[in-house]
Amino acid sequence: MLPELITPIPGPRSRQLSAELRAHESRNVTYVSPGFPVFWERAHGVNVWDADGNRFLDLTSGFGVASLGYTPEKIVAAAQDQLARLYHAMGDVHPSAEKSSLCRKLSELTFEKWELGPGKVILTNSGSEAVEAALKTAWLATKKRGVLAFTGSYHGLGYGALTVTGRHLFRDPFSTQLADFATFLPFPDCQHCPFGAIPREPGVCLPDCQNTFLRRAERLLALGTIGTIIVEPVQGRGGEVVPPDWFLPLLRSLADQYGALLIFDEIYTGFHRTGRRFACDHWDVQPDLICLGKALTSGFPLAACVGTAQVMDDAWPESTGEALHTSTFLGNPLGCRMAIESLELLEQKPWSAKVSVLGDYLHSGLKxxxxxxxxxxxxxGLGLMRGLEILDAKGQPDAARAGQLVESMLARGIIILSGGVEQNVISFTPPFVITEEEIDFALNELSSCSGG
Ligand SMILES: Cc1ncc(COP(=O)(O)O)c(C=O)c1O
Known part of the structure; x- marks a missing residue:
């Protein structure tokens, strides 16, 4: 449904709550300005209602979580049933049946679908922790401490995940605290070539970025100290950056050649967001370990690191009673149940096809x-993960303008976010249940916000 505003944005109740939050929440968590934020009260489908009763159209899926839309009936019913029965167990000691079922399901949807045999899973409470579980696994399996990561990447903000995140904004305040095991190579981005290549004709650049990249990667890997390559197949928070077709296959063959494990961080891109079940399916390349989160549960803090059974078994010894990697809420039954239900719904329809069609529609509207x-x-971007750069009069990234557009859109009842390394990309990651009419409405509003 289209937005319906009954107060100026933010309304009086949201403003009151902002004042309370400013008094009691640490600075630098929730951004508060005269036009921001609104406080969510309920949500359904593509809509969110705030504490003042305004209805918004959400083009973010709440950070890419609500791919199925908010509060689908079946997930609500499953969660209510689970809540009444069991919402906490002893994750690594006496777990619930739901944990077991979810691990099996994740194996089926990843390595078994790819015909690479069974997968094994470590469940976590956040995406950042899933990345850290994957990094620990790769270290245990290879005993090579170095990690090859990419500029512009976002893998989360725990110290381990931050160590492999290629964003100065997040790293610099903590740089002296971060370990030195990560080396960053440029993430190939044909729209802003990090190798300085100039396209001569489509697909033919000078210098040849693939060879430039290959030489640099080989020089690093030949040192014999890198046991892990971690990459987002499509960078999400880095600004919806899609790499050229040679990139993932090359990483796969480099990992194989130099005895490194390949981790795909599909926390954002997973479960049809880019128009395939996983973004890596666009290139038919499979990882050794995959990190999943966000849409996995439709809205419960639970994520997963899944690896081939062989890699996981090489890495992790049998437990002797004290797990080397766990946490109090590991495999929370409510989260597992919501994930099982979400995965069922995500498999029930040809979502990838729908996402591709809607993604193309959004793309042509943006064009x-x-x-x-x-x-x-x-x-x-790809599928329903698209970005539009905002530029100033000199054609340079304009983060301030992007921020203003986010606030102006909110004032019109549309929730969007800006992202990208320069913070100048307006991101569109709506729920898959958005309609063409809602997309048209949002783009018209964006156009009129900017005086178009
Ligand atoms: C690709 C990717 N990896 C990891 C994370 C971190 O996940 P979380 O915020 O759940 O820790 C994110 C979050 O946006 C992400 O987009």
Whole structure:
């Protein structure tokens, strides 16, 4: 449904709650300004209602979580049933049946689907921890301490995940605290080539980025100290950056050649977000370990690191009674049940096909918008994970303008976010149940926000 605003945004109740939050929540968590935030009260489908009764259209899926839309009936019913029966167990000691079922399901949907045999799972409470579980696994399996990671990447903000996150904004305040095991190579981005290549004709650049990248990667891997390569197949928070077709296959063959394990962080891209079940399926390349989260549960803090049974068994010894990697809430039964139900719904329909069609529709709407002003820069992304760059009069990234657009859109009842390494990309990651009419509405509003 389209937005319905009954107060100016934010309304009086949201403003009151903001004041309370500013008094009692640490600084630097929730961004508060005269136009931001609104406090959510309930949500359904693509809509969110705030504490003042305003209805919003959400183009973020709440950070890419609500791919199925908010509060689908079946997930609510499953969660209510689970809540009444069991919502905590002893994760690594006396777990619930739901944990077991979810691990089996994750194996089926990943390595078994790829015909690589069974997968084994470590469940975690956040994406950042799933990344850390994967990093620990790769270290245990290879005993090589170095990690190859990529500029612009986002893997989470726990110290381990932050160590492999290629974003100065997040790293710099803590740089002296971070370990030195990660080396970063440029993530190939054809719209802003990090190798300085100039396209001569489509797909033919000078210098040849693939060989430039290969030489640099080989020089590093030949040292024999790198046991892990971690990458987002499509960078999400880095600004919806899709790599050229050679990239993932090359990483796979480099990992095999140099005895490193390949981790795909599909926390954002997983479960049809890019128009395939996993983004790596676009290139038919499989990892040794995959990190999953966000849409996995539709909204419960639970994520997973899944590896081939062989890698996981090489890495982790049998437990002697004290797990080497666990946490109090590991495999929470409510989270597991919501994940099982979500995975069932995510498999029940040809979501990838729907996401591709809607993604193409969104892309062509963005193309039309882009043609209207030079302040709209490159369009990026795949499926329902798209980004539009905002540029200033000199054609440079304009983060301030992107921030203003996010606030202006909110004032019109549309929830969007800006992202990207330069913070100048407006991101579109709506629930898969969005309609073409809702997409048109949002793009029209974006156009009129910017005076179009
Ligand atoms: C690709 C990717 N990895 C990891 C994370 C971290 O997940 P979490 O915020 O659940 O710790 C995110 C979060 O946005 C992400 O997009």
């Amino acid at each position: 039309k918008l882009q043609a209207t002003s030079s302040s709209w820069g490159a369009i990026r």
